[in-house]
Amino acid sequence: MNTDRFKENFLSFMNGCEFIYSEFKNGDFGDLQRVEVESFNKMGAVEFWSSGWVGIDLVDCVSGTQEISVLLSPEQRDLVDGELRRFADLMARR
Template sequence: MRKVRDLNWFKNEMAPNLKEYELVYNFFKKGDFGSLNQVEFNSKKIGGNIDFWRLGWLGIFVWNYETEEEVLNILLEPHQEAEKEKAFDKLKELL
């Protein structure tokens, strides 16, 4: 069975493991690909955001504050489920 990667999934599966991060949840009624639920995450070392669009698009951006470098910047289409899984695996490694 395929896991749906959405805001509820994030809150249940990932957020509990991000205790050293400040999490900010935003909602935008008119995003590029429909309404958008966004999670901003920040620590002293790593920050970024995850964009969950209603139409199934997913964006992940991660910035390393120490090296001042972008370490992940992904935009995936609704049908790219395997890539979404890999993107979240990469994100978990970085966090």
């Protein structure tokens, strides 16, 4: 999974969201592709590491509740799509 696949599969579910893309080299788990998402009083980030790790965080800015905070290892790659669907669904809710 990377930002290109994220764009293809999940962006259409997050209408009205703003996206910021960034890349960083030589991080803790290799190179990092990061997508920051803001919408409807929520903000979150999805991080794709070149070593296969995926981090997903989502905060409700009104309540201050952290709705998602997961770091998935390469061995958990079968869970990534489900967590990204959950992220997209929560981001789209008003």
